Amino acid sequence: MRIAITQRVESIPGYDERRxxxxxxxxxxxxxxxxxxxxxxNGLRSPSNWLERQEVAGLILSGGNDxxxxxxxxxxxxxxxxxxxxxxxxxxxxxxxxxxxxxxMQALNHFLGGSLVRLPGHANGPHGALGSSRCEWFSxxxxxxxxxxxxxxxxxLAANLLAQVWADDGSIEAFVHDRLxxxxxxxxxxxxxxxxxxxxxxxRQLFFGKGTSCA
Numbered sequence: 269m270r271i272a273i274t275q276r277v278e279s280i281p282g283y284d285e286r287r288x289x290x291x292x293x294x295x296x297x298x299x300x301x302x303x304x305x306x307x308x309x310n311g312l313r314s315p316s317n318w319l320e321r322q323e324v325a326g327l328i329l330s331g332g333n334d335x336x337x338x339x340x341x342x343x344x345x346x347x348x349x350x351x352x353x354x355x356x357x358x359x360x361x362x363x364x365x366x367x368x369x370x371x372x373m374q375a376l377n378h379f380l381g382g383s384l385v386r387l388p389g390h391a392n393g394p395h396g397a398l399g400s401s402r403c404e405w406f407s408x409x410x411x412x413x414x415x416x417x418x419x420x421x422x423x424x425l426a427a428n429l430l431a432q433v434w435a436d437d438g439s440i441e442a443f444v445h446d447r448l449x450x451x452x453x454x455x456x457x458x459x460x461x462x463x464x465x466x467x468x469x470x471x472r473q474l475f476f477g478k479g480t481s482c483a
Contacts, residue, residue, distance in 0.1 A: 269302065269303050269304065269325050269326075269475060269476070270303075270304050270305075270306055270322065270323065270324045270325060271298070271303050271304070271305055271306065271324055271325060271326045271327065271328055271475060272305075272306045272307075272308050272319060272322055272324045272326070272327045272328070272355070273290065273294065273305045273306065273307055273308060273327075273328040273329075273330055274308045274310075274327075274328070274329050274330050274348065274351065274352055274355070274372070275288040275289055275290045275307050275308060275309075275310065275330065275332075275348075276288070276289050276290070276330065276331065276332025276333050276345075276348070276371075277289070277310055277332075277333055277343075277345035277347065277348050278343070279343075286310075286311075286345075286347075288307065288309055288310050289332070290305075290307055290330065291330075291458055291459075293458040293459065294330065294458045296458075297457060297458050297467075297468075298471075300468070301468060301471060301472055303471075303475065305328075306322050306324055308351060308355065310345065310347045310348045310351050311347050311351075312351065314354070315350070315351045315354040315355050316354045316355065316357060316358040319355055319358055319359075320358065325364075325365070325475060326364055326365035326366065326367070326474075326475045327355055327356075327359050327364060327365070327366045327367070328366075328367045328368075328369065328372065329352055329355075329356075329366065329367070329368045329369065329371070329372025329373075329375055329376065329452075330369055330370075330371070330372055331369050331370035331371045331372065331456060332370075332371055333345045333348055333371060334371070334417075334418065335349060335371070335374060335375060335378060335384070335418075336349050337349075337378075338384065338418060342417070349375075352372075352375050352379075353379060356375070356376070356379045359450075360448065363448055363449060364449070365449040365450070365474055365475050366448070366449070366450040366451075367450075367451055367452065367453075367471065367474055367475075368450075368451070368452030368453070369452070369453060369455075369456060369457065369458075370453075370454055370455070370456060372452060373420070373442075373443070373452035373453060373454050374418055374419075374420070376429075376450065376452045377420055377424070377425065377426050377429065377443075377452070380426035380427070380428055380429060380445075381426045381427065382420065382424055382425050382426030382429065383420075383424045384418045384419065384420060384424060385418070385419060385420070385421055385424055386417060386418060386419075387417065387418065387419035387437070387439055397409050397410060397411060397412045397433050397434065397435055397436075397441055398410075398433065398434050399432065399433045399442075400431075400432045400433065400482070402482070403432050403444075403482035404482075405432070405451075405469075405470045405473060405482055406432040406433045406442055406470070406482065408466055409433055409441075409442075409463060409466060411461065411462065411463075412433075412435070412441060412454070412455040412461065412463070419435075419439045419440070419454060420439060420440045420443075420454075421438065421439055421440070422438070422440065425440060425443065428445055428446050428447065428448075429443045429444070429445060429446070430443055430444050430445075430446055430482065431443050432444060432482055433453070435454075439454075440454070441453065441454045441455065442454065444482045449474065451470075451474055451482075453470075457471065
């Protein structure tokens with residue numbers, strides 16, 4: 269199976285370059301799930317046309333780069349914002365499976381009309397979690413890695429999204445769409461913290477099952 273994955277943008281002043289980057293651990297994770305990743309380049313004139321030509325079965329929005337509209341955004345990338353909006357528009361039209369990870373979860377919520385808030389204590393450290401007992405995908409999560417400064421409280425969640433995992437402070441750590449095969453998590457499955465088997469099961473069900481079982 270081929271899945272497209274977006275990439276963070278890093279500016280390299282010494283070379284006057286803006287580079288697309290992807291953690292090598294993503295490839296190792298997905299190879300074990302029999303998924304071939306197709307990295308999405310930023311800066312395309314028509315990312316949706318590019319995606320159609322790739323014949324992929326799904327899309328992953330990876331982490332990195334604050335969304336550019338956020339006040340005091342860290343390492344923003346307007347070209348990446350544009351790329352992901354275009355890709356989500358096509359994925360919505362095609363009912364294509366989508367997984368959002370960290371920034372990708374934030375981008376999905378924003379695309380669907382939700383908002384974000386600053387969350388203290390969520391940058392670079394593990395914390396406890398409570399998974400929904402109604403959803404087999406997420407019911408067993410108890411601790412998560414955490415690498416974000418922006419997040420989603422219940423009042424910030426877009427109308428078509430259903431929360432599935434919560435952090436100790438009540439912020440939302442995972443959601444699914446009530447109709448589309450879209451799901452998002454705030455933790456990083458490529459940076460394991462004891463949830464490797466749970467993450468692998470969830471990702472396989474999303475893409476190979478072509479839908480969510482939690483709506």
